[in-house]
Amino acid sequence: MAEFGSSRLINALYRRSVDRTPIWLMRQAGRYLPEYRQVRAEAGSFLNLCKTPELACQVTLQPLNRFALDGAIIFSDILVIPDAMGLDLFFEEDRGPGFFNPVRTLKDIENLPIPDPQESLGYVLDAIRLSVAELNNRVPLIGFCGSPWTVATYMVEGKASNNHSVIKAMLYDAPHLCHALLEKITEASILYLKAQIQSGAKIAMVFDTWGGILSSRAYFSFSLAYMKKIVQALKEDKAFQQVPIILFTKNGGQWIEEIAQTGCECVGIDWTHDIQKTRALVGHKVAIQGNLDPCVLYANPNKIREEVKQVLEDFGMGPGHVFNLGHGLHPDMAVPHVEALVQAVIELSPNFHTKEA
Amino acid sequence: MAEFGSSRLINALYRRSVDRTPIWLMRQAGRYLPEYRQVRAEAGSFLNLCKTPELACQVTLQPLNRFALDGAIIFSDILVIPDAMGLDLFFEEDRGPGFFNPVRTLKDIENLPIPDPQESLGYVLDAIRLSVAELNNRVPLIGFCGSPWTVATYMVEGKASNNHSVIKAMLYDAPHLCHALLEKITEASILYLKAQIQSGAKIAMVFDTWGGILSSRAYFSFSLAYMKKIVQALKEDKAFQQVPIILFTKNGGQWIEEIAQTGCECVGIDWTHDIQKTRALVGHKVAIQGNLDPCVLYANPNKIREEVKQVLEDFGMGPGHVFNLGHGLHPDMAVPHVEALVQAVIELSPNFHTKEA
Numbered sequence: 201m202a203e204f205g206s207s208r209l210i211n212a213l214y215r216r217s218v219d220r221t222p223i224w225l226m227r228q229a230g231r232y233l234p235e236y237r238q239v240r241a242e243a244g245s246f247l248n249l250c251k252t253p254e255l256a257c258q259v260t261l262q263p264l265n266r267f268a269l270d271g272a273i274i275f276s277d278i279l280v281i282p283d284a285m286g287l288d289l290f291f292e293e294d295r296g297p298g299f300f301n302p303v304r305t306l307k308d309i310e311n312l313p314i315p316d317p318q319e320s321l322g323y324v325l326d327a328i329r330l331s332v333a334e335l336n337n338r339v340p341l342i343g344f345c346g347s348p349w350t351v352a353t354y355m356v357e358g359k360a361s362n363n364h365s366v367i368k369a370m371l372y373d374a375p376h377l378c379h380a381l382l383e384k385i386t387e388a389s390i391l392y393l394k395a396q397i398q399s400g401a402k403i404a405m406v407f408d409t410w411g412g413i414l415s416s417r418a419y420f421s422f423s424l425a426y427m428k429k430i431v432q433a434l435k436e437d438k439a440f441q442q443v444p445i446i447l448f449t450k451n452g453g454q455w456i457e458e459i460a461q462t463g464c465e466c467v468g469i470d471w472t473h474d475i476q477k478t479r480a481l482v483g484h485k486v487a488i489q490g491n492l493d494p495c496v497l498y499a500n501p502n503k504i505r506e507e508v509k510q511v512l513e514d515f516g517m518g519p520g521h522v523f524n525l526g527h528g529l530h531p532d533m534a535v536p537h538v539e540a541l542v543q544a545v546i547e548l549s550p551n552f553h554t555k556e557a
Numbered sequence: 558m559a560e561f562g563s564s565r566l567i568n569a570l571y572r573r574s575v576d577r578t579p580i581w582l583m584r585q586a587g588r589y590l591p592e593y594r595q596v597r598a599e600a601g602s603f604l605n606l607c608k609t610p611e612l613a614c615q616v617t618l619q620p621l622n623r624f625a626l627d628g629a630i631i632f633s634d635i636l637v638i639p640d641a642m643g644l645d646l647f648f649e650e651d652r653g654p655g656f657f658n659p660v661r662t663l664k665d666i667e668n669l670p671i672p673d674p675q676e677s678l679g680y681v682l683d684a685i686r687l688s689v690a691e692l693n694n695r696v697p698l699i700g701f702c703g704s705p706w707t708v709a710t711y712m713v714e715g716k717a718s719n720n721h722s723v724i725k726a727m728l729y730d731a732p733h734l735c736h737a738l739l740e741k742i743t744e745a746s747i748l749y750l751k752a753q754i755q756s757g758a759k760i761a762m763v764f765d766t767w768g769g770i771l772s773s774r775a776y777f778s779f780s781l782a783y784m785k786k787i788v789q790a791l792k793e794d795k796a797f798q799q800v801p802i803i804l805f806t807k808n809g810g811q812w813i814e815e816i817a818q819t820g821c822e823c824v825g826i827d828w829t830h831d832i833q834k835t836r837a838l839v840g841h842k843v844a845i846q847g848n849l850d851p852c853v854l855y856a857n858p859n860k861i862r863e864e865v866k867q868v869l870e871d872f873g874m875g876p877g878h879v880f881n882l883g884h885g886l887h888p889d890m891a892v893p894h895v896e897a898l899v900q901a902v903i904e905l906s907p908n909f910h911t912k913e914a
Contacts, residue, residue, distance in 0.1 A: 415850050510774070
């Protein structure tokens with residue numbers, strides 16, 4: 201198809217009728233694919249892979265070459281923004297990402313630059329341009345960033361944390377510091393998403409991996425408020441308002457009504473919330489993305505098909521559903537099982553949409 | 558007071574009027590207390606501490622000697638049941654608990670004995686008897702066990718896990734195995750809670766730490782159904798039905814209505830759900846325990862007091878509230894901050910209860 205406005209994924213994001221439910225998968229480009237592991241080995245490090253546009257483009261396209269997915273997502277990481285701010289990102293195998301010089305004081309925060317994406321994140325923009333060219337209008341490319349709160353947790357903690365005690369202490373004891381940091385990340389994220397869209401991304405997604413560790417009050421003021429600023433900044437600008445936005449707070453199903461009120465086109469939910477109840481609450485306002493438990497992929501293909509059917513039935517008839525997992529694929533998942541999942545959505549979902557002439 | 562029926566905590570659990578909101582804290586006996594660390598060092602290992610009734614009694618009482626708490630909870634661990642089943646429990650500093658021989662096959666499950674608590678868990682019962690004698694009717698003692706699902710996750714995974722992929726694979730691919738294991742743990746848990754009550758525990762709590770990783774459907778059939786069996790077994794027996802039961806599923810606020818329908822007296826909620834909304838949904842049926850974010854304790858005492866007031870205001874006027882954290886205390890929390898929390902509840906909560914003659 202020539203126009204993205206008529207792509208299945210974008211239609212579903214706008215709750216327009218579609219022939220079947222579109223599907224893409226969080227972390228669809230990743231370690232479960234042998235061809236990814238090969239490119240990753242060539243790159244030497246995860247960060248180097250992100251920073252080499254040709255390789256990032258290559259792994260972005262890999263899952264599309266295997267599965268009939270309805271969207272591609274640029275291969276990158278939510279921590280490229282703090283890295284561009286000079287925070288010296290590192291990735292350790294099995295221990296996750298971290299920063300050698302975490303942000304702790306007002307001075308640390310004041311010293312952070314707002315990166316010009318054309319300069320310090322040019323490698324992502326190049327990877328997007330290459331991927332869009334390679335995709336050649338097959339499916340739209342999704343650009344993304346982390347939510348300011350989620351990015352801030354890594355910047356303040358400095359490393360993977362079980363209880364996020366450093367940033368929580370800051371939140372309760374010095375909320376002005378937290379807000380100052382979140383403002384900066386928000387500003388950087390808006391510039392970054394705009395640059396991704398200008399480079400060819402047709403959808404924007406904000407990943408709020410750690411919003412779900414907050415109390416309701418703290419979530420609204422420290423996470424959702426900043427995601428809303430991002431949405432508003434894109435929507436008030438004619439050059440960007442036509443790009444649908446997906447907001448996803450992991451473990452945030454209890455706040456779905458408030459998330460749906462930000463002006464985004466779609467909310468992602470994980471598998472711990474009922475997609476039927478979610479649709480009843482916000483389906484008149486936004487599309488819903490989700491919500492298969494990724495661990496279903498450890499089961500046999502028949503069971504995978506059964507569980508896919510259950511999610512489709514739970515959402516019910518009609519448009520406004522983007523099929524996805526409730527969280528990313530795990531590295532130890534089997535490729536034929538991912539294949540079975542995608543096939544099940546392709547084969548079973550037309551029954552949930554009205555046939556049109 | 559001589560009668561536990563008239564203790565503040567038990568009254569609140571039955572939603573009877575009280576002079577102020579009772580408070581106790583999950584992991585109130587633990588590493589944040591210097592006197593705990595001393596006894597723990599004497600004991601040599603965490604498991605040895607659990608298994609030495611005199612020492613377990615001593616640490617059970619420690620927080621009561623510092624703070625005006627309204628309940629004591631027996632110092633033990635949810636994994637003593639699988640340990641009693643012969644699974645060879647180990648605790649590693651900073652890596653959490655595990656088992657050298659995890660349960661994976663039907664044969665593994667069939668081979669598990671249902672432990673007679675008087676024999677293989679006698680050390681817990683002795684610790685309870687000692688603690689009850691020491692408490693001398695000051696406050697009631699809480700007995701507890703893990704939810705069958707939560708205990709099963711450790712038995713099947715064998716060690717701390719990020720995504721619980723082994724038991725999730727079993728759940729989706731071989732649900733009959735999961736159910737067989739859960740049945741056994743449930744039977745053992747019922748015997749164990751009954752024995753704790755016979756030894757002097759006046760309240761029973763079930764900790765469902767990992768129910769919140771399940772989809773709604775899986776939660777109802779693999780976690781809640783078994784907690785309900787435990788509640789029913791206690792309620793159908795005259796010797797035990799007078800003991801109030803608290804069910805707590807971490808990250809389970811979305812299922813609060815179903816949890817409240819099990820016949821338990823009280824539901825625990827964590828800080829990611831709104832206690833006001835929770836009360837509106839189930840407050841006519843059960844008491845509610847919670848739900849301060851434990852990380853509030855990293856803030857200064859004035860802020861702690863503010864946040865305590867917020868939780869009290871959110872719950873609102875009248876009985877049926879047991880003040881607690883939404884999860885356990887962390888080892889790096891400051892004793893004076895815990896003191897500030899307890900004092901705030903004692904000083905502020907009378908305003909939320911009607912004065913009676």
